[in-house]
Amino acid sequence: MNAVLTVTGLTKRFHLSARQQRLEGTRSREKIAVNDLSFEVDRGEIFGLLGPNGAGKTTTLRMLATLIRPDAGDARIDGASIVTQPEAVRAKIGFLTSELKLEEFFTPRYLYDFFAALHHVEPAVCAARREAIFARFGIHEFAETKVSNLSTGMKQKASLAISLVHDPDIVIFDEPTNGLDVLTARTVTDYLQELRAQGKTIIVSTHIFSLVEKVCDRVGVIVDGRMTACGPLAEVCAGKSLEDRFFDLYAEAVGGTA
Template sequence: MLSVHSLVKTFSVDGSELRAVDDLSFDVPCKEVYGLLGPNGAGKTTTLRMILGLLDADAGYAEVDGIQTAEDPIAVKSRLGFVSASDGVYPWLSVREMLLYFADLYAVDPHVAAERAEHLSKMMGIEKLLERRAGSLSTGQRQRVTLVRGLIHDPPVMLLDEPTRGLDVVGVQTIFEYIEHLRDAGKSVVVCTHRLDEAERLCDRFGLLHHGRLQNEGSMDELREQTHREHLVDMFVDLMKTEAA
């Protein structure tokens, strides 16, 4: 459902070239949660921005549901849902108004949008918030609204960028349950995070990203065989030790 082929992105920083994403390739089929993991600055968010069509790749391409981002960015956006740590709610709209507004942006039939908003709100436990102004919600409530908003157009592919940042234990558990729902619904899911302990609980396969390059990829059993380490944290510590040597 999602394929990334040899993506490259460089930036000019203080007169020198920084390659933020370096020949990156991976695939995420339906019903799989793929953890694109790495420390800050590894290239995770830059990769998501290229998939979303917000950044042009210097080389390579991303393909969503058979459509390349560079060829038809509007069609690709309609097939993607995106959730980040920044909630970006519209404070003067009610939760219901905001959900229906985003559904309209994706050309969802109004009757379908209304039914979907009710169903998703019940699933995420925000049905009592639908008539409240989004600006009056707590951090955890806003995050739940954002999760519903990301699914309002029923996209086949979901991208989650640091979805648990700033959340308490209850909020983190909500994210875990949400990702289980996405998997059960047959969606392709990419989770970008540097919270490696959480990733071990969430993801089916992993791509370990360091300085824009995919260093290791596979299930936890496959990564353990490749690295001879038990946990993701230890694998990344070894990568950074190798760099420092």
């Protein structure tokens, strides 16, 4: 094992307002979004975090990206703690989520250079990387177009390029193909495999079984904030299709049938 990410007892609770309590149908003033989550991700693999909406996938990835702090537990990314060394963690990872948007006023080229500067990438290195990744995704065609005038697919390609501006070894993608047309989604999944071939470690959250089956080496199934299964894809599936196995795990976790 050559774990580059070690998650230990990660827990996150959210305070519920009276309105949220009504919506959730609970009297509890807090909701445990992520409950004592532990798993490891090896260097150079694609790890899939699979779960239904509201399972705690995004909260987990936000904690790993140091956007929010865990209430308990920790995670070490390439040796850096998300609790005590958030800046070091952010320097090591690339994070892409549909919630993070590009400023619509600027062009992909401007934003690429801006984020490169924030990551302290030398201008010459930045220019070389920009040239390569813009060519890979065909961004040159709209590099000088304001983000506000780009299609969803173009924005996602630009976001992807920008999230890798500092050439991180660990890349975290939250629902990377959500809302994309089939062509752009294919480009993204192909690129995940390219990144693995380059030796990068990739953590992908998704609720799309085919994406996990296609690209992931290992998978963690998360339901109600708890890890219900984690391991190599074949091991987790236990001879069933991933979809069937997921619904078994889901039923076991929530009690009853899915």
